[in-house]
Amino acid sequence: MIQDKKVSFSGVQPSGNLSIGNYLGAIRNFSAFSEQYKCFYCVVDAHAITVRQVPADLRRRTYETLSLYMACGLDPEKNTLYVQSHVPAHAELAWALNCFTMFGELSRMTQFKDKSAKHSDNINAGLFTYPVLMAADILLYQTDVVPVGIDQKQHVELCRDIATRFNNVFPDTFTIPEPIIPKTGMKIMSLVEPTKKMSKSDENTNAVVYILDDRDTIIRKFKRAVTDSDTCVRYAEGKDGINNLMNIYATFTGKTHEEIEREFDGKGYGEFKLAVGEVCADAMQPVQQKFAAYMSDKAYLESVMKKGAEEASYYARKTLSKVHKKLGFVSLR
């Protein structure tokens, strides 16, 4: 609780061009909490360096991610929007939490296993302890809810385990957070391999629809999406490509699978794919327009970053001092 309000926290890595998976699974849901919760939405640049980044790209994407937060409707007056590396308390709490996290727990994280298979030449300690930094992000703000896609559920569950362990030794330190996972849009799949999650870092750009893709590109990517040899638009086991497109269409339009099946009864895949591309392009157009306006005003973006970092630091330092005191660190006044 902060000022009698529950707290919402989430983060997005500025590690690639953001996809409609990031949008539907996470960012678009952040603003639902803005009125009733105290909200902290962070651009997690420190998480991004667990994989090698080109520094100039990381810097540009940090501005872009903040712009996208605002373009997707997050008002910096109602939400604390900031960059992780601007609030050193994240790294400091992560160290303390490292000492409350077990090697075995981190070894079981599926994202660690996937990323170490993908970057076998750089299985660094940061990649391994990544979920501990994420736990620090969440616990620093005494967070109640964490809106995320389903791929982050395991990390939020580990965060709960770490917080519970810490609280068992030092009672009443952390609020135990709940992951909030949307019913539709929780896992948008690749358009090329629909059994795999759509990932902003996929090398095959046809597999991913980026928030900033232009209308023609969006429609082209959906038209080429891998489906099956059936011709009827219906949700069924084994029809991963169509199921994914139906989920995307459902998330953009709010329609149920049955309504979609009725809408496209007797129509072929071509017509359905075009419709999915169109609703996606229509939804992205205002986001793209606002994004361009924010990106053209770097001074404004930096003022948002600065204000956000100051607000976040204030609450983060409170939790960190409490933790340090409980651990027995000497505080100098």
Ligand code: TYM
């Ligand atoms: P990241 O940057 O990979 O993704 C940001 C958010 O987008 C969601 N997401 C998806 N949702 C549906 N379908 C997809 N294909 C898809 N791809 C990504 C993710 O679930 C996430 O919510 N570790 C986090 C960032 C993070 C964080 C945090 C999140 C750092 N600290 C604290 C919450 C709280 C990550 O890598 O997200």
